[in-house]
Amino acid sequence: MQDDAAGGGAMRGQIKKGYVRPLDLKRGRVDLGHGGGGRAMGQLVDEMFAAAFANEYLAQGDDGAVLPAPGAGERLVLATDAHVVSPLFFPGGDIGCLSVHGTVNDVAMMGARPLYLAAAFVLEEGFPLADLARIVQSMAAASRDAGVPVVTGDTKVVEQGKGDGVFITTTGVGALSPGRDISGRGARPGDVVLVSGTLGDHGTAILSQREALGFETEIVSDTAALHRLVENLLVAVPDVRVLRDPTRGGLATTLNEIATQSGVGITLDESAIPVDAQVEAACEFLGLDPLYVANEGKLVAVVPGERAAAALAALQAHPLGRRAAVIGEVSADPNRFVQIRTAFGGRRMVDWLTGEQLPRIC
């Protein structure tokens, strides 16, 4: 537990001048004081966040970070993403690295170079500081690996029962080179659709950890920052039309968004869609469809038909795109339907997800 006085009277003689007891990362817990704006909060910010994310912009220590302007002719891209995930720690990652990857990817899907992140933490009273430290360390490592520093942030503490441990909102700024025009409105009839790898890994890894399910797998989340993979792709195929990361709602939802925004139809080949055998089996067991299960380290690209081979090669040349595949094509369709040719030999729609995906009864 957190004590506010620095030790008892008997100890006074041995304490160095200016000593402040550090955060108790072994047994300490978040309390309302950590959100109060006083010393306790200052200590949490300094020892937990500033130490982990250390960089020159954060060190400015002001209400906002003063940043250099991007290159001449470049435009700014701004994206934000609130992260709530249960459990907070899952095979292959945790909410910390996820909150970096999620926003870096949102910026990257615009074709932009991610530059900076801002992070806001909503902490629940009673949350163990040790777990918070693990999350922040993982976040810092992800930010370092991605080369995208966290330059400013905010912390709030809510009463016990009013949060779910930790919520993290990250906002990312990126720079977009002149001439790049990547958007959900870009798909045209004759284009092809690619994915950068196997689908459904993240959502299945999370589900397998929920206690009620009680089944064990070795499936790990695919959470990863995709901006370097995107750069690879854009060097080889500068005229990429659409980039999206199929997170919540999975591939099916992302493709329906693209079809709606672009005013086109999309037809997929079921047998071309990469799904890991374990994920397929787990989804079968749970009555889920991997096309609707979340990914955190995959992208969907729409490119002109004649660029299919170049795009595929560029994706496959990067470790995060090794299992990339061409999975379908864009057609003219005023109904903006997404359809699939089943491996079985039939045809059906791949519609928007209704509510949450729920397991079937029989």
Added chain:
Amino acid sequence: MKYVDEFRDGALARKLAAAIRAEVAPDRRYAFMEFCGGHTHAISRYGVTDLLPPNVRMIHGPGCPVCVLPIGRIDMAIRLGLESGATIVSYGDCLRVPASGGLSLLKAKARGADIRMIYSAADALALAQKLPSRQVVFFAIGFETTTPPTALVIRQAQALGLGNFSVLCNHVLTPSAIISILESPDVRELGTVPLDGFIGPAHVSTVIGSRPYAFFAEEYRKPVVIAGFEPLDVMQAVRMLVRQVNQRRAEVENEFTRAVTEDGNLKAQALVAEVFELRRSFEWRGLGHVPYSALKIRRAFADFDAEVRFGLDYVAVADNKACECGAILRGVRKPTDCRIFGTVCTPENPMGSCMVSSEGACAAHYNFGRFRDVPVVAA
């Protein structure tokens, strides 16, 4: 996936499709009802219809457990959750079924009722053990497949002397539903529903066996082929039904021999008989009151019967007037015949129960087959 992919093989499907095409009489129409939602799902999910000749029509039957659940039964659970503060647990699909007053279990949850999704009956019992200070009510639904697990947890709760666990039982029986369809004027006298045979249930039959269907085949002269839930099972069953029709046979055949025997699972049957007895009558959505078509908890286990414990009364509630779920469940109408299909009634905002579960005829058509209703655009 080993042992599953074999039943979804596209090359085999093409061979079977060719065999069916060769066997159907070109001048005759064939209409078969797949009773189970599991079959409906397989047909839509794999696009089986595309592989069948145009003169073979599949009618989606009432075998989707949430689709046949009448509004009044869900109202009972909602009242219980909102008024007596009990924790209501049920299977995921159940939570979205529309009830009275624009509510569903999920919406009641947003209004403060403690409603939780479970994956099995055992989860319900475990939750009651974990929350000794709360009344935990398992809203149990389903056909003969999900009944034995419910029976088991009731028996376990009795053995444990668990005072805070009870079951709101809505278990229904497949054979009575099939009889109700065959006895309906549409089928029996008017002949407005051409029904040439049934694809019999997969999982249900693993419990009750193939024997109970012999009666329909004989009495009503309708062939029955019990089939598994994989798409090749469905196609093989269609082929067997076509053959029976062509040869003027009306027999019970078993395509699903890898799981279904003549007698079924005798242990499960004994367990169900120990805990449950027949209800004199039960309301089905779409079929109305069907005699001896559902189960209730026996007096010996009355302590675990939520209807007894909380003194619940059933109030029948009529479906939305424009909703055609009833006629659709009997095979009299197709989803697209309903005026509110896809307009007022969508999976996001279902009016009728057939739009709720992906096994329901309307939701299956909306989610998987709606592209067939519009002019074909070249890909």
